Amino acid sequence: MTVTADQAIANAARLLDRAEIELTNLPLMERLDELAASWLQLAAMLLERERV
Template sequence: MSRPTAEQALENAARLLEAAELEMTNLPLMERYDELATSWLSYANLSVEVDRT
């Protein structure tokens, strides 16, 4: 099974942040989307670092 690329991770993060913006009245869900987006951003960063080595 192949791992997601950094680009795919960034796309996932962007999608989650857009979803978070739509949940302004549901703070717990908005925060969860933000946490997931942050995880994808961290993954993208690690993926880039791995690809450099």
């Protein structure tokens, strides 16, 4: 399965939405934020690859 930049951004947005719900569970909130950041890094790499 190939992931597009748009899908990676959508995954990050979904994780960040979920993180906002986890206000009482800081470790989970931080982990969701880290996962979202990873998706955004992947999206950036995919967009950069498209430009080349």
